Amino acid sequence: xxxxxxxxxxxxxxxxxxxxxxxxxxxxxxxxxxxxxxxxxxxxxxxxxxxxxxxxxxxxxxxxxxxxxxxxxxxxxxxxxxxxxxxxxxxxxxxxxxxxxxxxxxxxxxxxx
Amino acid sequence: xxxxxxxxxxxxxxxxxxxxxxxxxxxxxxxxxxxxxxxxxxxxxxxxxxxxxxxxxxxxxxxxxxxxxxxxxxxxxxxxxxxxxxxxxxxxxxxxxxxxxxxxxxxx
Numbered sequence: 001x002x003x004x005x006x007x008x009x010x011x012x013x014x015x016x017x018x019x020x021x022x023x024x025x026x027x028x029x030x031x032x033x034x035x036x037x038x039x040x041x042x043x044x045x046x047x048x049x050x051x052x053x054x055x056x057x058x059x060x061x062x063x064x065x066x067x068x069x070x071x072x073x074x075x076x077x078x079x080x081x082x083x084x085x086x087x088x089x090x091x092x093x094x095x096x097x098x099x100x101x102x103x104x105x106x107x108x109x110x111x112x113x
Numbered sequence: 114x115x116x117x118x119x120x121x122x123x124x125x126x127x128x129x130x131x132x133x134x135x136x137x138x139x140x141x142x143x144x145x146x147x148x149x150x151x152x153x154x155x156x157x158x159x160x161x162x163x164x165x166x167x168x169x170x171x172x173x174x175x176x177x178x179x180x181x182x183x184x185x186x187x188x189x190x191x192x193x194x195x196x197x198x199x200x201x202x203x204x205x206x207x208x209x210x211x212x213x214x215x216x217x218x219x220x221x
Binding site: 004040041044102106 | 143144146148153154155156161199210211213214216
């Protein structure tokens, strides 16, 4: 069983479209995250949710909206996609957040044309 | 903002050699972690070292931490082609913060 799974693995779309990426973890963790990895491989945290509540919201355009229906799921919805949104998006989870080790999904490669 | 910064950005060695990667960070920490990322995959946790520890081992991995210099190093001994990956350090400032990684290539 995959611990942290995210779908889709690849997402190719046009500028201006709205898209969602889904993430699920079966580890029983309380905290989930979204990270963005740019073309230079720099990995930056976007959001952190603890037990369905938003804990961290970095300087991310409000076109990005995370949604956590329950503590096992954290989805990322992106409105009005822009070229600069092209990146690999990773979902991750940890037991309680903070200094715990992270378990990552395999990533979603988003290409905005 | 970014916390861990890895050095060098890229490293190429022959199989059997040792590989050393460094990480510097800016603020005080509770722990520092190292992760590996194979091409096209998510990050995998390798090792965690706490701020009151100076050295830690796990198999062929050795991690050191110098809190006075705000730096850590990851040593991979007797490297293998399968060690080819990017290696990231992350610190617990707020939540885990990563750098851009060191891309290690181990040639057979």
